[in-house]
Amino acid sequence: MKPHHHLDASTLLGHAAGAMPLAFSAVVEAHLAVCAACRQELERAERVGGALVAQQEGAPLADGARQALLERLHAEGAPVAHAARPAAAAPARTDPDLIPRSLRPYFGERFSGLRWRMIGPGVHHVRAQGVDDGHLMLLRTAPGRSVPMHTHGGNELTMILQGAYDDALGHFAPGDVADLDGDVEHQPVTAPGVPCICVAATDAPLRFSGWIARTLQPLFKL
Structure with missing residues (x-):
């Protein structure tokens, strides 16, 4: 599994700082388990973030510090393949019925044990x-x-676990993440063959364009 869609730099920065909501952190960890590129980027974010914190000498971070850190990451960022320490290879997940480890505390160990609820x-x-x-x-x-x-009232982080879908942003297959905010409007269409299973974290309700979806939205709390 070699993902082609990755976590945004600000998401990695928030995760490195321990500032991510629990829901988002679970999805980030699931992606990191299969993506060497993002593991290396996370290592670089932790290294640069640690250096900046050390420079603060205990003072609170000033306004704009987050943006400054992102700019510094970009400025000193050699290609990911040249990161100082190669990340360890993620363990293979050979059983397709196993749910990723970071998600098991919330859903259980196996897809076959889930009780799915129809929402459409x-x-x-x-x-x-x-x-x-x-x-x-x-x-x-x-x-x-x-x-x-739909668009998003806040942020949405989605990782494809099985199957695939396509939207205006491209083709998303197992391991890929869609790291989205309120500026993105899209309509995922699943690929033929097998169902598409995704894990999604949100911090605000979705904003559906169609009146039917908007009418049913309060019922399913999406």
């Missing part, structure tokens, strides 16, 4: 338990189906 034709979900600082859910969409056109 060909679309089912399972909502995580014990997540109070954001929404975390698994979505299973039948092959060839489309999710209604």
Whole structure:
């Protein structure tokens, strides 16, 4: 598995600082387990972030410090392949029924043990338990189906676990992440063959374009 869509630099920075909501952190960890490129970028973020914190000598970070750190990461960023210490290879997950390790505390160990709830034709979900600082859910969409056109009231981080989908941003296959904010409008369409299973974290309700989806949204709390 070699993902082609990766975590945004600000997401990696927030994760390195321990400032991510629990729901988002679980998805980040699932992606890091299969993506050497993002593990190396995380290492670089931790290294640069540690240096900046040391320079502060205990003083609170000034306004704009986050942006300054992102700019410094970009400025000193050699290509990821040249990172100082190669990241360890992620362990192979040979059993397709196993849920990624970082998600098991919220969904259990196996996909076959889940109780999916239908939220639309060909679309089912399972909502995580014990997540109070954001929404975390698994979505299973039948092959060839489309999710209604929508934008995001806040941030959304989605990782494909099985199957694939296409939207205006490209083709998303297992391991890929869609790291989105309110500026993105899209309509994922699942690839033929097998259902697409994703894990998604959000910090605000989605904003659907169609009136049917908007009408049903309060019922399913999406």
